[in-house]
Amino acid sequence: MTIPAGLKYTKEHEWVRIDGDTATFGITDHAQEALGDIVFVELPEVGRVLTAGEAYAVVESVKAVSDVYAPVGGEVIEVNDLLDGEPENVNSDAYGAGWIARVKITADDSVELMSDDEYNTFLEE
Amino acid sequence: MSISDTTFKYSGTVGMQHEEPVLFEHAHEAPESINLPGVDGDISPELSAFARKTPASIPGLSEPEAVRHFVRLSQWNHGIETGFYPLGSCTMKYNPRVNEQVVRLPGLAHIHPDQPEETTQGVLELMYELQGWLGEISGLPYVTLQPAAGAHGELVGLMMIRAALDARGQQHRRKVLVPDSAHGTNPASATLCGMHTVELKSGADGRIDLEELKRHLDDETAALMMTNPNTAGAFESDIKEICRLVHEAGALVYGDGANLNALVGVARPGDMGIDCLHINVHKTFSTPHGGGGPGGGPVAVNEALAPYLPVPRIEKHGDTYSLVHSCETSVGPVLGAPGQIGVLLRASAYIAAFGRQHLHRIAEDAVLNANYVLNRLKGRYHVPFDGLCKHECLLTDEWQEKHGVKTIDIAKRLIDLGFHPMTVYFPLIVHGAMLIEPTETESRETLDAFCDAMIDIADACEAGDTAMLHDAPLKPFRRRLDETQAARKPVLVWPK
Numbered sequence: 309m310t311i312p313a314g315l316k317y318t319k320e321h322e323w324v325r326i327d328g329d330t331a332t333f334g335i336t337d338h339a340q341e342a343l344g345d346i347v348f349v350e351l352p353e354v355g356r357v358l359t360a361g362e363a364y365a366v367v368e369s370v371k372a373v374s375d376v377y378a379p380v381g382g383e384v385i386e387v388n389d390l391l392d393g394e395p396e397n398v399n400s401d402a403y404g405a406g407w408i409a410r411v412k413i414t415a416d417d418s419v420e421l422m423s424d425d426e427y428n429t430f431l432e433e
Numbered sequence: 434m435s436i437s438d439t440t441f442k443y444s445g446t447v448g449m450q451h452e453e454p455v456l457f458e459h460a461h462e463a464p465e466s467i468n469l470p471g472v473d474g475d476i477s478p479e480l481s482a483f484a485r486k487t488p489a490s491i492p493g494l495s496e497p498e499a500v501r502h503f504v505r506l507s508q509w510n511h512g513i514e515t516g517f518y519p520l521g522s523c524t525m526k527y528n529p530r531v532n533e534q535v536v537r538l539p540g541l542a543h544i545h546p547d548q549p550e551e552t553t554q555g556v557l558e559l560m561y562e563l564q565g566w567l568g569e570i571s572g573l574p575y576v577t578l579q580p581a582a583g584a585h586g587e588l589v590g591l592m593m594i595r596a597a598l599d600a601r602g603q604q605h606r607r608k609v610l611v612p613d614s615a616h617g618t619n620p621a622s623a624t625l626c627g628m629h630t631v632e633l634k635s636g637a638d639g640r641i642d643l644e645e646l647k648r649h650l651d652d653e654t655a656a657l658m659m660t661n662p663n664t665a666g667a668f669e670s671d672i673k674e675i676c677r678l679v680h681e682a683g684a685l686v687y688g689d690g691a692n693l694n695a696l697v698g699v700a701r702p703g704d705m706g707i708d709c710l711h712i713n714v715h716k717t718f719s720t721p722h723g724g725g726g727p728g729g730g731p732v733a734v735n736e737a738l739a740p741y742l743p744v745p746r747i748e749k750h751g752d753t754y755s756l757v758h759s760c761e762t763s764v765g766p767v768l769g770a771p772g773q774i775g776v777l778l779r780a781s782a783y784i785a786a787f788g789r790q791h792l793h794r795i796a797e798d799a800v801l802n803a804n805y806v807l808n809r810l811k812g813r814y815h816v817p818f819d820g821l822c823k824h825e826c827l828l829t830d831e832w833q834e835k836h837g838v839k840t841i842d843i844a845k846r847l848i849d850l851g852f853h854p855m856t857v858y859f860p861l862i863v864h865g866a867m868l869i870e871p872t873e874t875e876s877r878e879t880l881d882a883f884c885d886a887m888i889d890i891a892d893a894c895e896a897g898d899t900a901m902l903h904d905a906p907l908k909p910f911r912r913r914l915d916e917t918q919a920a921r922k923p924v925l926v927w928p929k
Contacts, residue, residue: 342864345916345917345920347917347920347921348920348921368920370916370917370920371857371858372858372859372861373617374861395921396921
């Protein structure tokens with residue numbers, strides 16, 4: 309299981325990569341492992357404005373259907389359309405090809421975020 | 434007794450099994466050779482626009498070939514009449530044969546909902562009586578038999594709650610609190626009813642956390658939807674305080690009656706403070722999963738919600754029963770008929786077989802059986818929440834996962850050993866969950882055979898026989914199915 313440095317993590321097992329005023333969202337390797345084979349990802353609409361902690365996507369695996377929550381607030385500027393036909397990218401490359409949405413950060417609005425080390429400790433607890 | 438002996442004692446999964454082509458692949462005769470009732474003369478002019486342009490695609494088979502096809506397919510299946518079926522939260526109890534005799538009585542089997550009422554007095558009396566029984570069992574005296582299954586009952590119950598709030602001028606109350614351990618139908622029903630849901634995180638013991646509940650209760654809350662005992666098989670011991678807090682906030686408590694089997698004849702949801710409860714008569718009172726047919730989800734409510742019950746309602750005046758279709762406060766009709774009569778009659782037969790005096794044995798034996806299984810398996814499988822369980826017990830794959838064996842492998846291996854798997858990966862609050870509900874209709878011998886099989890799997894895992902477990906099931910004609918591909922790229926149509 310991998311937890312790359314440089315990303316931030318939430319207690320709900322999402323990751324966020326912040327580049328200036330842009331943030332990219334996805335679910336962690338731990339999350340995809342726990343969910344099992346992903347069979348469907350419901351993506352948000354571009355233009356939708358999210359507040360931190362809001363459910364913005366739905367991930368369905370053979371075991372369960374789970375909401376995915378926004379780590380930071382902002383407006384959705386791009387979604388990963390690849391997941392529409394090939395949701396397995398979330399399993400095979402959770403931090404790369406399995407990204408879910410990209411938002412433009414519009415306000416100082418965030419849930420509690422952890423560093424990679426903190427997330428690793430959180431998982432061990 | 435070794436495991437192989439018990440396997441063949443209970444297995445419904447081995448025997449004469451062959452590849453079974455679809456009927457069209459079977460076909461060898463021209464469809465014209467099939468003896469269908471003919472049409473005399475020409476099609477009437479009004480209907481001629483609907484006449485087929487091309488012949489119907491009907492596979493050409495003889496009657497015995499068609500019958501054998503379906504009987505053979507049925508033998509690939511596992512039902513409550515072929516073996517033990519401990520599917521958690523589904524209450525797969527045996528459906529006694531006497532139920533089938535009851536529903537086949539000509540006076541019950543050969544009637545129609547639109548017949549004149551003077552010719553259906555008998556069935557109306559039985560339905561009226563069942564309403565009374567369900568009211569007494571639930572402690573919520575006002576009952577509708579209409580909803581066609583549990584989730585339909587949830588929707589109807591929430592429609593009544595919504596109507597009651599609207600009548601108070603509280604159209605802003607649209608928030609429904611749902612614990613994260615809830616059945617998936619709960620949030621779905623709330624959404625369908627035009628409300629939105631907020632998830633409550635369970636406490637460390639798997640129960641509702643009072644502080645979490647208090648944080649989310651406000652003047653927009655319409656209801657708390659809860660299951661007691663919950664989906665971890667644990668009784669919500671704070672139930673009275675939970676109901677008090679919800680009522681104090683001006684909201685109502687909806688009870689999901691899916692787990693009523695743990696309480697029947699012993700404790701009543703109405704007495705706990707629950708305002709509205711659906712009852713899965715096709716689980717708690719036999720005909721599990723509707724016997725493959727329809728279910729039944731009657732809803733029982735307290736006096737405050739009674740004005741909103743659906744119509745038609747069955748009323749009794751003197752010795753005469755009638756269906757009353759008009760009531761201004763009602764949420765209206767919710768089914769094309771007054772109820773799924775076959776399932777309701779079987780429920781009546783099951784309740785009558787116990788009688789008021791002995792009804793408590795349903796819950797007592799169901800809880801005893803679940804705790805027996807829990808106690809035989811708790812040294813071999815991880816138990817996430819300590820203490821006694823109610824009608825179902827919850828285990829996880831935590832100890833087997835260290836050997837690379839997961840819940841799915843354990844479930845698939847049970848098929849080889851002659852048992853339907855338990856509910857897997859539910860409730861969602863527990864990783865690798867295995868939820869086992871034996872019900873009251875199983876003997877100790879059956880429970881022992883199942884526990885022996887579970888222990889055999891734990892032994893195989895510890896002995897390093899993991900490859901076999903990953904390949905399981907080995908015996909059925911269809912081996913392990915690719916559930917991922919089935920969901921990602923389903924093939925739903927037979928390609929000619």
